[in-house]
Amino acid sequence: MKTTGDQQLVKRINRSVLLRLLRAQPGYSRAQLATGSGLTKSTVSLLVRELIDEGWVTETDITAAQGLGRPSTPLHIDGRSRGLIGVEVAVEALRLVGVSLTGQVLCAAEEALIGTKPEDVCRQTARLVARTYAQLQQRSIALTGVGVGLPGAFDEATGMLRFAPNLGWRNVDFLPMITQALAQAKVPEVPVHVQNEADTAALSEYEFADGDAHDSLIFVTCGAGVGAGIVINDRLFTGKQGMAGEIGHSTLQIDGPLCSCGRKGCAETFFGARTLAKLPDPAQGGRYLGVVLQNLWTTFNPSTLVVGGPSCDTYPGIVKVAQTTLQAYADAAGMSPPQVRAARYGLLASAVGAAALVLHHELRPMHTRLQAPLVQALEAPDESLSMTASTTV
CATH class of the missing domain: 1.10.10.10 (Winged helix-like DNA-binding domain superfamily/Winged helix DNA-binding domain)
Structure with missing residues (x-):
C-alpha cells in the first residue's frame, strides 16, 4: 500500500x-x-x-x-506569474537578479561586499534578497525560491561550504545561516538552494539555453578564482563534498607559482585575475585557459564549453586565444573540438544560474532518494503511474 x-x-x-x-x-x-x-x-x-x-x-x-x-x-x-531570485557571492561583490521561469532577467543589482565574514555576507545577501522580493511583489510576481552561488566547494549533502580560499572560508555551515538570515529579513519561506558559483553559472546556460547544450555542458568561470560547472547526463556533477570542477586548483606546472590554496603551480596562478593584471599582454593567459579546456574536453567530452566571468569581461581576448589553443590540440589529434562560446548572461551568469538552480531542483524530483513503494510505482505501467498521481490531485 x-x-x-x-x-x-x-x-x-x-x-x-x-x-x-x-x-x-x-x-x-x-x-x-x-x-x-x-x-x-x-x-x-x-x-x-x-x-x-x-x-x-x-x-x-x-x-x-x-x-x-x-x-x-x-x-x-x-513567464509572468512566478519569479526566481539568484545571488552570486563573488570575492569582491554580491550580484543579485530576479528572473522569470523562462530566464528573462526582471531586475538586477550589484553591491560591494561590506565584509567577508560568513555572517556579514549572509546579512547583506538577505537584505538584497528582501529588496528584490519587494520589486517582484510590485509586479505581482510570486517568489518560487532563492538560489545562492558561492566561490568554493559546497557540500550539498550537509549544507556545508567546505573550501573557499579566496574568501578565507573553510567548513562554514552556510545553508542554515542564510536560511536564518532570510527569515530575519522577512523573506517568505520558500525553497533555498546553494551551490558552487561555477555550477550555478553552468545552469544559467543549461536551464535557459536555446537547445545547443543537449545533456552535457561545462561552464568555465574566470575571475579571482577559476572554476568549472559540469552538467553531465542532465545532472550537475559536483563530486564528493562538492569539490568537482575546482579546476583552478588543478596543477599545470610542478613546483610552479604558489597559489592561495597553499599548493604550487595551480591553474589559477596562470590565468586568475591577479595574474592577468600583471601580464604585459593579458590575452596570453588564454593559452593556459585553452590547455584547461582541452583537458576538460578529453575528460568529459561535453557538447558545449562556455567561458565567462569577470576576467573574460575585462580581457575578452583571452577567450579567442583559448579557442585557438584548443583548436590546435584538436587539429593535432585529427578531431573536431566542442563548441566554445562566451556566456549569454555575461557577468550575471552565476546569479542567473543560482536562480536556475531552484528550477533545476523543482524539475527533477527524482533526484531525491526513492523509497521502496515509490520504486514499485515507477516500475508499474504508465497507466498505473498516472492513476496514482491523479488520485492525489
Missing part, C-alpha cells in the same frame, strides 16, 4: 514531466502532453489545471486545429 508521501512524489514527478515537455516543446496541447508523457488525458487535464492556477503554465488565446475533433489550446511556461 502506497503512502501519501509516495503519491505526492509521483505527482511531483508527473508535474515535472509536463513542465519539461513544455520547455522543450512550447505550444503543446493537453493531448500532445498526454501522448508525450504517457499519462492519461484525464491526469494531464487535472495537472495542467493545477499548474495554470499556480502560475507555472499559461494558455494562449489562439487555438490550433489537430485533425478531427475540437481545436486544441497551446500551452506555454508562464
Whole structure:
C-alpha cells in the first residue's frame, strides 16, 4: 500500500514531466502532453489545471486545429506569474537578479561586499534578497525560491561550504545561516538552494539555453578564482563534498607559482585575475585557459564549453586565444573540438544560474532518494503511474 508521501512524489514527478515537455516543446496541447508523457488525458487535464492556477503554465488565446475533433489550446511556461531570485557571492561583490521561469532577467543589482565574514555576507545577501522580493511583489510576481552561488566547494549533502580560499572560508555551515538570515529579513519561506558559483553559472546556460547544450555542458568561470560547472547526463556533477570542477586548483606546472590554496603551480596562478593584471599582454593567459579546456574536453567530452566571468569581461581576448589553443590540440589529434562560446548572461551568469538552480531542483524530483513503494510505482505501467498521481490531485 502506497503512502501519501509516495503519491505526492509521483505527482511531483508527473508535474515535472509536463513542465519539461513544455520547455522543450512550447505550444503543446493537453493531448500532445498526454501522448508525450504517457499519462492519461484525464491526469494531464487535472495537472495542467493545477499548474495554470499556480502560475507555472499559461494558455494562449489562439487555438490550433489537430485533425478531427475540437481545436486544441497551446500551452506555454508562464513567464509572468512566478519569479526566481539568484545571488552570486563573488570575492569582491554580491550580484543579485530576479528572473522569470523562462530566464528573462526582471531586475538586477550589484553591491560591494561590506565584509567577508560568513555572517556579514549572509546579512547583506538577505537584505538584497528582501529588496528584490519587494520589486517582484510590485509586479505581482510570486517568489518560487532563492538560489545562492558561492566561490568554493559546497557540500550539498550537509549544507556545508567546505573550501573557499579566496574568501578565507573553510567548513562554514552556510545553508542554515542564510536560511536564518532570510527569515530575519522577512523573506517568505520558500525553497533555498546553494551551490558552487561555477555550477550555478553552468545552469544559467543549461536551464535557459536555446537547445545547443543537449545533456552535457561545462561552464568555465574566470575571475579571482577559476572554476568549472559540469552538467553531465542532465545532472550537475559536483563530486564528493562538492569539490568537482575546482579546476583552478588543478596543477599545470610542478613546483610552479604558489597559489592561495597553499599548493604550487595551480591553474589559477596562470590565468586568475591577479595574474592577468600583471601580464604585459593579458590575452596570453588564454593559452593556459585553452590547455584547461582541452583537458576538460578529453575528460568529459561535453557538447558545449562556455567561458565567462569577470576576467573574460575585462580581457575578452583571452577567450579567442583559448579557442585557438584548443583548436590546435584538436587539429593535432585529427578531431573536431566542442563548441566554445562566451556566456549569454555575461557577468550575471552565476546569479542567473543560482536562480536556475531552484528550477533545476523543482524539475527533477527524482533526484531525491526513492523509497521502496515509490520504486514499485515507477516500475508499474504508465497507466498505473498516472492513476496514482491523479488520485492525489
